[in-house]
Ligand SMILES: Nc1nc2c(ncn2[C@@H]2O[C@H](COP(=O)(O)OP(=O)(O)O)[C@@H](O)[C@H]2O)c(=O)[nH]1
């Protein structure tokens with residue numbers, strides 16, 4: 001079956017033209033859907049959700065029709081003929097937000113729920129969709145506002161003795177109390193960002209280090225060509241796998257090398273390998289056991305950073321013996337030794353990848369985006385500035401508090417710009 005949803009001020013008229021009389025609100029009725037000539041398009045269920053008790057807050061109708069493309073297209077075409085238009089990505093949810101049905105953090109949780117790959121990510125999205133995240137943020141914003149109001153009242157009436165201003169110590173204490181709440185919100189939102197993350201596990205390294213063999217051992221099939229000749233893998237080879245309960249991609253790349261005898265195609269392959277490493281969720285740097293890291297490997301480590309990387313010592317069955325890390329720049333790089341040939345060490349590598357790529361379990365996480373974390377950070381910074389400004393006078397404190405309040409307002413949509421809304425809703429799928 002397919003569900004075609006129609007929403008907006010003229011929903012009744014348009015739906016009536018196609019399906020006749022509208023059913024009792026929220027009860028399904030069997031109807032024949034007809035085109036302009038009265039010819040039947042399909043027979044299906046019709047549901048009517050009058051404003052304001054619908055997802056968008058406007059009148060909404062659902063046509064439950066047969067799912068074949070010919071039926072759905074005919075229905076859509078006819079809807080447009082009688083006055084509807086195709087929805088923009090995320091437009092239903094955007095309307096819900098504009099009609100006050102959802103705050104902005106809830107609207108974004110809808111997208112997070114659709115994209116959720118794991119149970120933990122879905123649970124975090126549901127908690128945000130229930131409004132927990134937005135309400136916590138709004139509560140903090142309200143406390144900030146309350147302090148501001150008292151301060152400003154103090155400013156306005158400063159000549160009248162009746163109004164007692166807040167003492168400096170008390171004021172600072174209250175602001176720091178608010179910061180504490182913000183930090184807890186930040187912790188749960190950051191966990192949500194982590195839980196929702198998905199991406200590539202990318203293997204890079206010099207030619208002939210056994211990268212493609214490692215890829216095949218990890219995905220359990222001959223996805224990439226393995227050969228003794230250097231430069232065999234030239235393009236990026238990807239293989240979708242389920243990992244730690246989520247969909248990720250294993251990515252094999254061309255060996256990093258340059259100079260004599262390296263043709264244009266291989267140079268392009270190396271460029272793609274570097275790009276794949278830069279965008280990866282986690283990078284495995286393959287180095288044959290017993291060999292030192294070359295300049296190309298070190299430059300990848302510098303670029304990617306040790307937190308996002310595992311050094312994989314390959315071909316341990318050849319008995320090269322690990323040289324260890326002599327380079328002080330590499331402190332903090334996790335190392336795992338494997339043999340794609342014998343399977344030795346693969347389990348340890350998989351455990352490591354689950355740890356870094358499988359995501360946190362996220363017990364009390366709130367689905368959130370990087371933009372939320374950034375706004376929380378800016379709000380916190382403004383509150384600390386306000387604390388420091390207490391000595392300098394109330395006017396400056398009030399200014400910093402206003403800034404904190406605005407930053408929090410951007411999370412739930414109390415403070416928004418057209419540009420921000422456009423950015424958020426354009427990333428939705430069409431029809432949601
Ligand atoms: N003994 C042994 N040889 C390996 C192992 N992994 C790869 N090789 C060999 O090393 C050569 C290069 O392997 P390949 O996976 O194509 O390396 P890549 O160029 O880094 O992709 C091939 O001849 C492989 O058979 C391993 O774990 N043990």
Ligand SMILES: [Mg+2]
Nearest residue numbers: 211212232233
């Ligand atoms: Mg290869």
